[in-house]
Amino acid sequence: MAGENRQRREKQREERKMGRERIRLEMDSLSRNEEFARVVAAVFMSRLNPTLEEVDDVRTAVSEAVTNAVIHGYNGGEGIISMELEADVESRRLYIWVRDTGRGIADVKKAMEPMFTTDPSGERSGMGFSFMEAFMDRLEVESALGEGTQVMMEKRIGR
């Protein structure tokens, strides 16, 4: 633990020089934690002086990513979801990682196509990834079957 903290502090010192700040959140996979993640992201990004529209975009993207982890990654069952946020104060960029260690995605390219869904209930429209792509400047999805999924998003704040 002490060693780990020392490593983190050293990393932090380097990052500070570059104007980077970071937080990490770990939460149980529960639908109601989606709102919590959304609020945390909105508060964290306020240090980049975003417009209301930018805050809304990020809230929507985070909501889609966390909801996917809850309903697809863990199928509504137990699991841990982590969200990491990084602000690059100088370049005014926000980076977000949402990770689960759930069932993973067989074909990421296909999953990211608009209106593709594996949900049989007819309640889902298959637009989550499309929204993340539309509201953020960059979206990268990495996944391995049976191991989990990482969604990485980036957005430039204040044009």
Ligand SMILES: Nc1ncnc2c1ncn2[C@@H]1O[C@H](COP(=O)(O)OP(=O)(O)OP(=O)(O)O)[C@@H](O)[C@H]1O
């Ligand atoms: N974290 C994840 N773990 C496992 N599978 C996922 C994950 N995120 C997405 N998927 C898969 O990718 C598909 C597409 O996701 P997307 O968010 O675009 O649509 P959806 O969740 O099915 O519908 P909507 O988001 O519109 O309610 C999902 O149906 C699911 O099969």
Ligand SMILES: [Mg+2]
């Ligand atoms: Mg979705």
